[in-house]
Amino acid sequence: MQVKDIYVSAPGKAILHGEHAVVHGKVALAVSLNLRTYLRLKATNTGKVCVNLPNIDTFLWWDLSELKQLIRHSSGKRDEVQLLDAELVRRLREFLGVTNETLDHCNMASLSFLYIYLLLFGQRELPSLTVSVWSELPTGAGLGSSAAYSVCLAASLLCASGAIPAPLNEWDHTARWCQEDLELINSWAFQGEMIIHGNPSGVDNAVGTWGGMLRFLAGKIIPLSRVPLLRILLTNTKEPRSTKVLVARVKDKINKFPSIMNPVLDSVDAISCTCERVLSEMTCEPITGEHYNILEELIDINQHHLNVMGVGHPALDVLCRLTLARGLHSKLTGAGGGGCGITLLRPETDSSIVQSTIQDLRDHGFDCWETSIGGPGVQQHTPISVKEEILEILNHY
Amino acid sequence: MQVKDIYVSAPGKAILHGEHAVVHGKVALAVSLNLRTYLRLKATNTGKVCVNLPNIDTFLWWDLSELKQLIRHSSGKRDEVQLLDAELVRRLREFLGVTNETLDHCNMASLSFLYIYLLLFGQRELPSLTVSVWSELPTGAGLGSSAAYSVCLAASLLCASGAIPAPLNEWDHTARWCQEDLELINSWAFQGEMIIHGNPSGVDNAVGTWGGMLRFLAGKIIPLSRVPLLRILLTNTKEPRSTKVLVARVKDKINKFPSIMNPVLDSVDAISCTCERVLSEMTCEPITGEHYNILEELIDINQHHLNVMGVGHPALDVLCRLTLARGLHSKLTGAGGGGCGITLLRPETDSSIVQSTIQDLRDHGFDCWETSIGGPGVQQHTPISVKEEILEILNHY
Numbered sequence: 001m002q003v004k005d006i007y008v009s010a011p012g013k014a015i016l017h018g019e020h021a022v023v024h025g026k027v028a029l030a031v032s033l034n035l036r037t038y039l040r041l042k043a044t045n046t047g048k049v050c051v052n053l054p055n056i057d058t059f060l061w062w063d064l065s066e067l068k069q070l071i072r073h074s075s076g077k078r079d080e081v082q083l084l085d086a087e088l089v090r091r092l093r094e095f096l097g098v099t100n101e102t103l104d105h106c107n108m109a110s111l112s113f114l115y116i117y118l119l120l121f122g123q124r125e126l127p128s129l130t131v132s133v134w135s136e137l138p139t140g141a142g143l144g145s146s147a148a149y150s151v152c153l154a155a156s157l158l159c160a161s162g163a164i165p166a167p168l169n170e171w172d173h174t175a176r177w178c179q180e181d182l183e184l185i186n187s188w189a190f191q192g193e194m195i196i197h198g199n200p201s202g203v204d205n206a207v208g209t210w211g212g213m214l215r216f217l218a219g220k221i222i223p224l225s226r227v228p229l230l231r232i233l234l235t236n237t238k239e240p241r242s243t244k245v246l247v248a249r250v251k252d253k254i255n256k257f258p259s260i261m262n263p264v265l266d267s268v269d270a271i272s273c274t275c276e277r278v279l280s281e282m283t284c285e286p287i288t289g290e291h292y293n294i295l296e297e298l299i300d301i302n303q304h305h306l307n308v309m310g311v312g313h314p315a316l317d318v319l320c321r322l323t324l325a326r327g328l329h330s331k332l333t334g335a336g337g338g339g340c341g342i343t344l345l346r347p348e349t350d351s352s353i354v355q356s357t358i359q360d361l362r363d364h365g366f367d368c369w370e371t372s373i374g375g376p377g378v379q380q381h382t383p384i385s386v387k388e389e390i391l392e393i394l395n396h397y
Numbered sequence: 398m399q400v401k402d403i404y405v406s407a408p409g410k411a412i413l414h415g416e417h418a419v420v421h422g423k424v425a426l427a428v429s430l431n432l433r434t435y436l437r438l439k440a441t442n443t444g445k446v447c448v449n450l451p452n453i454d455t456f457l458w459w460d461l462s463e464l465k466q467l468i469r470h471s472s473g474k475r476d477e478v479q480l481l482d483a484e485l486v487r488r489l490r491e492f493l494g495v496t497n498e499t500l501d502h503c504n505m506a507s508l509s510f511l512y513i514y515l516l517l518f519g520q521r522e523l524p525s526l527t528v529s530v531w532s533e534l535p536t537g538a539g540l541g542s543s544a545a546y547s548v549c550l551a552a553s554l555l556c557a558s559g560a561i562p563a564p565l566n567e568w569d570h571t572a573r574w575c576q577e578d579l580e581l582i583n584s585w586a587f588q589g590e591m592i593i594h595g596n597p598s599g600v601d602n603a604v605g606t607w608g609g610m611l612r613f614l615a616g617k618i619i620p621l622s623r624v625p626l627l628r629i630l631l632t633n634t635k636e637p638r639s640t641k642v643l644v645a646r647v648k649d650k651i652n653k654f655p656s657i658m659n660p661v662l663d664s665v666d667a668i669s670c671t672c673e674r675v676l677s678e679m680t681c682e683p684i685t686g687e688h689y690n691i692l693e694e695l696i697d698i699n700q701h702h703l704n705v706m707g708v709g710h711p712a713l714d715v716l717c718r719l720t721l722a723r724g725l726h727s728k729l730t731g732a733g734g735g736g737c738g739i740t741l742l743r744p745e746t747d748s749s750i751v752q753s754t755i756q757d758l759r760d761h762g763f764d765c766w767e768t769s770i771g772g773p774g775v776q777q778h779t780p781i782s783v784k785e786e787i788l789e790i791l792n793h794y
Contacts, residue, residue, distance in 0.1 A: 259667035260698060263660035270656035301657060304701040321714075 003043045003127045003160035007381040007394070009036040010151035012137040013144030013207040014234070014333045014342055014373055017272040017302055018216070020250045020309055025218055026269040029276060030203045031227070031373040032211040033234060037135035037148035038386060040394040041156040043127065050130040051113050052397040056139065058106040059397075064126045067114070070095055071122040084194050088115060105139060109149065112192035116153050120161040120188075127160065132397045134390050138236050138367065142243065142334030147204030150192030151378045154185045159380075166380055173385035176376060182209050185378060211377030215276060224276065226283040227374045230295075231345035233323070233357065235330070236367040237315035239338025246337045250309045264305050271298050271305075279374075292346050296329040299344060303331035311336030315366070319343070322360050326353055342373070400440045400524045400557035404778040404791070406433040407548035409534040410541030410604040411631070411730045411739055411770055414669040414699055415613070417647045417706055422615055423666040426673060427600045428624070428770040429608040430631060434532040434545035435783060437791040438553040440524065447527040448510050449794040453536065455503040456794075461523045464511070467492055468519040481591050485512060502536060506546065509589035513550050517558040517585075524557065529794045531787050535633050535764065539640065539731030544601030547589030551582045552775050563777055570782035573773060579606050582775060608774030612673060621673065623680040624771045627692075628742035630720070630754065632727070633764040634712035636735025643734045647706045661702050668695050668702075676771075689743050693726040696741060700728035708733030712763070716740070719757050723750050739770070 011032040018028025044050070050061040070091055092114050093099075098107045113131065121127060133152065137145040155177070158164045164184060167175040177185065189205040206214055206221050213227040254261040275298050282291050303320060306312060316332050319341045323330045330343040345354060354370055361368040383391055408429035415425025441447070447458040467488050489511050490496075495504045510528065518524060530549065534542040552574070555561045561581060564572040574582065586602040603611055603618050610624040651658040672695050679688050700717060703709060713729050716738045720727045727740040742751060751767055758765040780788055 257667070257671065257694075257698075260664050260671060260695075263664040263667070267657050267660040267664075270654070270660070274654065274657060297654075298657075301654075301705050304705045308698050308701045317718075 002045075003041070003129055004166065005043060006041045006156050006159050006166060007038065007383060007386055008041075008152050008155045008159075008378060009038045009381060009386070010148040010155070010208040010378040011036050011144075011211055011375060012148055013204050014340070016213070016333070016342075016373065017275050017298065018268060019332075019334055019336065020247065020306065020311060021265045021268040021272075022216055023247055023250070024254065024265050026265050027272040027276075028203075028216045029213055029272050030207050030216055031213045032207050032375050032377060033137075033143060034372045034375040035136040035143065035234065035369060037133060037137060037145065037152050038381075038390050038394060039131060039133045039149075039152035039156050041160055042130045042132070044130050045128055046130075047128050049117065049126075049128065050397070051110065052130065052132040053106070053109055054393060054396075055133070055135050056105050056109075058109065060106075060110055062114075064128060066095075067118065067126055070114075070118060084191055085115075085119065088118065089195060092118075108146070108196045112150055112195045113153055115195055116157050116188055116192060120157050120163065129160065130397060131156070132394045134393045136369070136390075138340075141236050141340050143234075143340060144204035144208060146196045147189065147193055147200075147208045150189040150196070151185060151205055151208035153192055154188035155378050155380075158185060158188060168380045168382065173382050174376075174379045176379050182377070185209050207377070209377050212374055213276075213279065215272075224280070227279045228282045228287065229372050229374045231347065231349065232371060232373055233328075233330075233343040233345065233354070233361070234369045234371055235319050235341045235343065235361050237313065237319065237338050237341065238365065238367060239313055239315045241313075241335060241337035241339050243335040246311050246335045249337075250311060253310050261309070264308050268302060268305050271302050274298060287347070289346075292344070295344055299329045299331045299342075306332055306336055309336075313338045315364075316341055318364055319361065319366070322364070323357055326357050326360075328353075328357060345370075399442075400438070400526055401563065402440060403438045403553050403556050403563060404435065404780060404783055405438075405549050405552045405556075405775060406435045406778060406783070407545040407552070407605040407775040408433050408541075408608055408772060409545055410601050411737070413610070413730070413739075413770065414672050414695065415665060416729075416731055416733065417644065417703065417708060418662045418665040418669075419613055420644055420647070421651065421662050423662050424669040424673075425600075425613045426610055426669050427604050427613055428610045429604050429772050429774060430534075430540060431769045431772040432533040432540070432631065432766060434530060434534060434542065434549050435778075435787050435791060436546075436549035436553050437529045438557055439527045439529070441527050442525055443527075444525050446514065446523070446525065447794070448507065449527065449529040450503070450506055451790060451793075452530070452532050453502050453506075455506065457503075457507055459511075461525060463492075464515065464523055467511075467515060481588055482512075482516065485515065486592060489515075505543070505593045509547055509592045510550055512592055513547075513554050513585055513589060517554050517560065526557065527794060528553070529791045531790045533766070533787075538633050538737050540631075540737060541601035541605060543593045544586065544590055544597075544605045547586040547593070548582060548602055548605035548775050550589055551585035552777075555582060555585060556777075565777045565779065570779050571773075571776045573776050579774070582606050604774070606774045609771055610673075610676065612669075621677070624676045625679040625684065626769050626771045628744065628746070628767070628769055630725075630727075630740035630742065630751070630758070631766045631768055632716050632738045632740065632758050634710065634716065634735050634738065635762065635764060636710055636712045638710075638732060638734035638736050640732040643708050643732045646734075647708060650707050658706070661705050665699060665702050668699050671695060684744070686743075689741070692741055696726045696728045696739075703729055703733055706733075710735045712761075713738055715761055716758065716763070719761070720754055723754050723757075725750075725754060742767075 022028035164181040186209040193200040419425035561578040583606040590597040
C-alpha cells in the first residue's frame with residue numbers, strides 16, 4: 001500500500017510548578033515547551049521501512065518481508081488501546097535482540113516505532129516508508145523528548161493508516177486535529193511511552209498532544225482550557241542526575257522532618273493553584289506588569305522550596321543568580337539536582353538583555369535556548385512552515 | 398555614701414530560629430551571644446557621677462549637687478518596678494535637653510543610666526562613682542547591645558545600692574546571682590530598655606540576664622533549663638536595614654499570598670520546636686554528628702524560608718555561599734535584609750578552616766567574630782577574669 005507524505009511536530013514538556021510535591025498528592029502544572037520534535041513520514045517503494053534519527057546518529061531499516069514475520073493475526077479487535085500488547089513487545093525485543101542491558105535510546109526508539117507501525121498496519125499490507133525525526137529537545141533532560149517522539153510517531157502513522165485524517169487545508173501552514181483524533185493520538189503515544197519508560201505518568205504524552213498547560217493531581221490529568229504563551233529561557237545545566245535518587249531524597253526528608261516538610265508541600269500546592277489562577281486571568285483580562293510580578297514571585301518562592309526539599313544544585317544556584325543579576329527569575333524544572341531550569345521573560349524584556357543572559361549562561365557551560373511555554377501541542381505542517389535548517393535535515397534522507 | 402567596686406558583664410542576643418514568624422504567633426528561640434558588654438563601677442570621692450562609653454566616644458559627668466535637684470521624694474514605695482516612672486523620665490529629658498530629634502545613643506545611654514541610678518539611690522545619699530562600659534557587640538545590629546548595657550547597669554547599681562549581694566566568693570573568678578536577684582536585675586534592665594526602645598519585647602534583657610536560650614511565644618518568655626554551648630561565627634554584613642520596613646514587608650507578603658505563606662510560618666514554627674528538642678537532647682545524651690547534621694539542616698531550611706518571606710539580601714547570600722564552600726551552614730539572625738548572620742561551627746571544626754572562613758568574610762567587607770551561643774547571662778567578674786585588653790580599657794578611666 002502507498003501512504004501520503006506528512007510533516008508533524010510535537011512540543012516538549014516542562015514542569016512549571018509542583019515537581020516532587022506531585023509525588024506526595026499535590027497539584028503540579030505541566031506546560032508545553034516550544035522546543036519541538038519534527039517528524040517527516042515519506043512514502044517509498046523500496047520495500048523497506050527506514051527510521052532516521054540523526055540526533056542520536058541512528059539510521060535503521062528493515063525489509064517489509066522480515067517485518068511480516070512478526071505479525072500474528074489476532075483473534076479479535078484490540079479495543080483497549082491503553083493496554084500494551086505484551087506479546088508483541090516480547091516478539092519485537094527478540095527480533096531486535098534487545099535485552100534490559102541493551103535498552104538504549106536507539107533500541108527504545110526502534111521498539112516504539114515498530115510497535116505502533118505493526119499494530120496499525122499489521123492486519124493488511126505493510127507500507128514501504130521512511131520516517132525521519134529531528135528534535136530541538138535535549139534527550140534525557142526530563143523535557144519529554146521521548147513523549148514528543150511518541151506523539152509524532154502516533155500522529156503520523158495514524159494519518160498514514162487512515163485512522164485519522166490529515167487536518168491541513170490547502171490555505172493553512174499548520175493545523176491541529178479535532179479533540180477525538182487528539183485522544184487517539186494521545187493513547188497511541190502513551191503506548192510508545194510505556195515501551196520506553198515502563199510506567200509513565202502519561203503527563204508527557206498529554207502535554208505533547210494537547211500542548212498548553214495541564215493540571216496533574218493524584219494521577220488525574222486535566223488539560224486547562226486557555227493559557228497565555230509565556231516567553232522563557234530554557235537552560236540545561238548538563239549536571240547529570242537520577243530522578244529516582246532525588247525522589248527518594250525528598251521522601252526521606254519528609255519522613256525525617258514531617259512537621260517541617262509537610263507545610264512546605266502545602267505551600268507548593270498553593271503556588272500551583274495561585275499560578276493557575278493568574279495564568280487564567282491573563283487570558284481573560286488585559287495582561288499587566290502585576291501579573292508578571294506574581295509569576296516571578298511564585299518562581300522565586302518555589303525555587304526556595306525545592307532547595308528546602310534538597311533537590312537544588314550549585315549549578316542551579318548559578319542559573320538563578322546570573323539571571324537575577326539581569327532582573328530575571330528562574331527555577332529548576334523537573335527532578336532538579338542539576339538538570340534544567342526555566343527563566344521567565346516578560347513581553348517587554350529587551351532582546352539585548354536576553355542575548356547577554358544567554359551568553360552568560362553559555363559561558364558557564366550551560367546550554368540555553370530562548371523559547372516559550374504554553375504553545376500548541378502536536379500539529380501537522382506544510383514543508384514551508386518547518387524551520388529551514390530542520391527541513392533540510394528531514395529532507396536529507 | 399561609699400559603694401563597692403564591681404566588674405560585671407552581660408551577653409548579647411541572637412535569634413536562632415523564628416525571627417519574623419514570632420510576629421505572627423509562632424515560636425522563636427533567642428540565645429545568648431557570647432560577645433559581651435563589660436561594665437566597671439568604681440567608687441570615687443569626686444562628688445561627681447561619671448559615665449564612660451568609649452565605644453561611642455561618650456564621656457559624661459554630672460555633679461551630685463545638680464542630680465539631687467532631680468529627685469522628688471515619692472509618697473510611697475514603688476513596688477511595681479515594671480512600670481516606668483514617666484514623670485522622672487520627663488524630668489531627665491528636660492535636664493539633659495533631650496528631644497525626640499536628639500535621642501541618639503549617647504542620650505539614651507545617659508537617660509537609662511540616670512533613671513536607674515536616681516531611682517535606686519534617690520531616697521538616700523547619692524554616691525560618687527564612675528561607670529565605664531566596653532562592649533564587644535556592634536551597636537544597632539539587632540544583637541541586643543542596649544539590653545546588655547541595661548543589664549550591666551541594673552546588676553552593678555543594684556549591687557552598689559545593696560539591693561542585691563555581690564555573688565563573688567574569694568575563690569571564684571566569675572559568679573552569677575540567684576534566681577530571685579536575677580529577676581530583680583531583669584526587671585530593672587527592662588526599664589532601661591523601655592527608656593531606650595519605647596516598647597521592647599523583653600526578650601533582649603531576659604537573654605542578657607539569664608543567658609542560655611529562651612523560648613518566645615505570643616509575648617511569653619520561657620528560659621530553657623539546659624542548652625549546650627555552640628561554637629559559631631557571627632558576621633555583620635554591615636548592610637543597613639530597617640526592622641520596621643522588613644516586618645511590614647513580611648506582613649504584606651502574607652496578606653498577598655496567605656495560602657502560600659501561612660504554611661511557611663508553620664514550617665518555621667516546627668523548625669524552632671525541632672531545634673529546641675535537639676538542643677535539649679544534646680544536654681542529656683552523648684552529642685553526635687547527627688545532632689549537628691540536624692542543626693545544620695534546620696539552619697539551611699530556615700534561611701530559605703526567610704528568603705521566601707522576602708527578608709534575604711545579596712550580602713547574606715554571599716555569607717551562606719562562602720561558608721558553605723567550607724562545609725559550614727549559615728542563616729541570617731534577626732530582622733534580615735542585611736544585618737547579621739550566624740554560622741554554626743562543629744566542636745571538631747578545625748581552627749584553620751575557621752580562620753580562613755573569617756578571612757574570606759572580612760575580604761568581602763564583613764565584620765566577623767568567632768564566638769558562642771548559649772553561654773551564661775549576666776555575671777560578676779574578678780578583674781583577672783576580664784580579658785586583658787578590655788580590663789585595660791575599663792581601668793583607663
